[in-house]
Amino acid sequence: MVANAVFTINGLRKSFGPIEVLGGIDLALAPGQVTVLMGANGAGKSTLVKIMSGVYTRSSGTMELAGRPFAPATPAEAIRAGVVTVHQSINDGVVADLDVATNLTLDRLSGTGSKLMFNPGRVRREARAVAERVGLDIDMKKQVRELSLADRQMVSIARAMAHEPQVLVLDEPTSSLSSAEAERLFALVDRLRDRGVAILYISHRMSDIRRVADTIVSLRDGVITGTFDTEPLDYEGAVNAMLGRRIDAGQIEARAATGAVLSAKGLRIAEGAEPFDLELGAGEIVAVTGLVGVGKTALAETLFGLRTPLGGTMTLGGKPYAPRAPGKAIEQGVFLLAKDRASSGIVHDFDIGRNISLPFLRGLSAGTIMQRGAEQQRARDQIAALNIVCRGERDEMSALSGGNQQKVMVARWMAEPARVFILDEPFQGVDISARRDMAAKLRASAQGRATLVFLTELDEVFEIADRILVMSEHTIVGAHRNGEIDFDRLLSQIAGDGAAQAAATTTTQEKTTAP
Amino acid sequence: MTSQTRPETTSASPMDKNAIIDLAIRFGFLALLVGMVLFFSFASRGFASPQSAVFILQSVAITGILALGVTATLVVGGFDLSIGSVATTAMMAASYVMVVMEQSALVAVIVCLVIGAVVGVINGWLIVYMRVPDLLATLGMMFLLIGLQRIPTEGRSIATGMSLPDGTTAQGTFSEAFLALGRHRFDLIIPNFIPVSVVVLIVLAVLIWFFLEYTRFGRMMYAVGSNAQAARLAGAPVRAYKIWAYVISGVFASIGGILLAARLGRGDIASGNNLLLDSVAAALIGFAVLGAAKPNAFGTAMGALFVGILLQGLTMMNAPYYTQDFIKGFVLVIALVFTFALSQRGKQ
């Protein structure tokens, strides 16, 4: 435990209905220290942040700030008490249509006791004082909309610092910044640390963590699974604790591919990222894993024609492949089951049958006229094949459970033979039995096509993949065959050690320009 | 059209005890329509006759056609405020082409259709590529057209023998073929019975209904309107679909304008705002028909008919015009309650 902690959490629990999201958190934050909280999606990070910032109330447990009980009922109360949170979405923290000075003093403008008249000169003076306190050097008259994302983030943090908080919570502050921009943010974090602020820094970006962490706390399934505070910090241990390692690898029999279907040479998918090669064979299921934000979705979108690669070439079945739009990719047999079905998969006004038929209407129509009989037959076949629990193909999507909704999405794309079937986080928000059903169906039907699955959770990876690729910093850094996995090497690749070793010897300034 | 043209896509409530409510929501509006016809038939002499039915259809023909067009934009999740002014601009253009430029009816019709299509493309371009919100883009277009239609004649209405800005007198006339679009009647059992505009309305209604319900393009338009990202990821050229929807809307509005010019026999300076409001009301009332809770061609046609019957009946009973506006608004509000109460139920 931290000896001189300014903020402590003891036995904190939070449930939403029957689901327990936080199962007894103990945490202590020391002044002048950056404590990094790592956790996969759904681990409970944001719930914890929301309790600390007064958005949610806890179910049980206690929090203390400077020795006094801390139980904010509203965000304003948390801020007054001295716990300030800078949320992930940058634009939540600033008002784009006002200038920097007004943004920095916004809370005073609207607080009780504030002056009735708006005096630009006074506002700018006050704003300059706020900016100087955090060492921020920005033109006070500029409109926030004209600032870069990093500058907006700085303004948002400086604004938070105007409250003189004892505890500052930064929720994934670099998620939309480039590495050079991020370095400016780190410099600011360093200054705040020197001023004695206790900082809780939420992230799963390894480069951030290496740069700023004094202590790492890993969160998994609502409980803290590891605390690392002795130098040198054990980054692999932290990743391991965050991802868990309870699943037995090799529960499936890895198959070998029969001939290449899709191959990419020298592919580059982000500015400053290393190029990489990729080869997908027929009959194999390849899982791509890596932490959030390492470019998995970018790769999926590149293969599906939603993004143009910055470099490199792709071939499909030996012929050049450069789809300009999803329609072109689909025509050539490359299908993508996109991540987040609610926003990018389900057509909410359509019933199950029409959701299944969506991409392949041409084949289900005579000329331009839909053949409803054929469409319904296809829907019934797919419902049976994927074991979708429903009354019939005319059920609304909203009547289905998350797992069954996702099965409909899988059914949509498995209704026609694919050459390459890409699934981006297909098991998000899916119960375990539906996940097993889908994994089994994917494995059973894998012959004749290449299947590429993007997954963050390792246990899901082991459950489905023949081959495992690891992504870090927008490139592929490792390849493994399921059943013969060197866990330590896999974890260190996920944690980005390859890049880190090169960087460890250089100064932090230089590191920011490296990929 | 029969009353069973739409397939049953609405979800029945999971519990059977809600079956009656579902039935009420699905058929409530059509029942109201039948009830209204019966009421007016007894309350007003001369209402229940084949001639009266044709009157009603004729009185809603132009707004009905505009409403069918705006339905297409509603389907893709958009909106078109410019239809009224497209119609009056087409009316002015037809008159100008014939009276001032002394061209034939065919040229006038083609010019109108081209204007409708071009306005649709520009609306679509503004919305899709310039990212102007649909309401604002089409509002801007509305003002633009209201002004544009006045420019060639310097604010004058166009009629045969009008004097032109340069002081001379226009030599052209409305051709007989063009006026026939507004005045000719087809024989159907009774001679000289069905006006051209009613035939056009029915043909366009069947066309757009079939297009939206039974072709894959129509299906994709619904997908675009419900979840554009999902439609894009299913390979649909979302932008093209949106632009096409505005083109359909523009062309339908210009057809409405042609019929208006043919009926009036001149080109009146007019904003077309009443046409816009009536046709939008028809399309929105259409949401409630058969419990669809979404834009649909059959509902729009029924919505237009509903408003037409209501106004016809009230006028025959000597109700003053402001009560008619009130009742139109009242019906619209009720229909929206039907629709949105219903869609809330669907989401649960």
Added chain:
Amino acid sequence: MTISRRTFGRIAAGLMAASGLVSVPALAQDMPAPFDNPEEVTIALVRYLSTGDFFQAYLSGVESQAEALGVDLRVLDSRQDAALQADMVDQAIALGVDGIIIQHGLTESMREAAQRAVDAGIKVVAFDVDVENEAIPQIEQSDRDLARLALEQAIADNGEEWTAAYVYVPGIAPLDRRDETWQEFKERYPGINEVAQFGTLDNPIANSNANQARSVLAANPDVTVVFAPYDEFAKGVKIAVDEAGMSSQIKIYSADVSTSDIAAMREPDSAWVATAATNPAVVGEVSVRALAMQLAGEDVGASVIVPPTLITQDMLLENEITNMEELSVRLPQFAHADVATPEWMPLPAR
């Protein structure tokens, strides 16, 4: 038709037009001050309404009479902005104009501005707006006379007993004045049986009224006369009558006229048999003449009424009138009003 004065005026105007430029000074010596030096007289037309055929024609009348007088005319157009119109009066005062014609507008917004102009020593006349000022004469087209002429023709054609439908939207000043006459006629001739009243200003007005008229005629097939005292109403009723195939049974009487109205009245078997109208160009001319008389120190009285003309289908057919120009030429009583025409007043060339 009286002779000499106007005929002389017209000949004189014709001569002036023929003799080319700077025609007015030829006669200028005969005119009272300040028109002995007409080029130094400036008048302003401050408009509230400007779009539409009526207002176009009104403006052309103002322009031609101003030209005949040889004065400088400024046109200030507020495009239905009441506040701007009042500002424009002030602007005209600042410009130092000698006279102002206020064309339409709202009493509330114009009363003060008009008073300021009068206080500045400027002569003012007002057309179709009551600015509640005794120093300012009203130019009026008589709506009551319009309705009276049309209804007298209806009595002449149909006798004193008929079944009527009436088109009316309350709350519009000219229509309200026409309605007063209609009510008087119904009292005077109890045989007039009004079975239906309808009407709307939804635009396009003719189209909306056609829809209503269809319903009314279906409900009241015994109607023989429709009184539609506004030409847009009459146009709509005519469409409905044609569509219902009732043109031989129904006669439409209206007010106002335009080229397209003439075409509609001239159609074979047209039910639209008569309309009463004031020529807006003449109203424009009278406005300028009344102002000129004021400037010359003559009294025109509290109001100057421009009398309407009855135009029947028969007149149009006999004289082969197909548009407004021909109407002016072939129905001289329409082309000219014998109002505000003192001896010295030059009249516009035709």
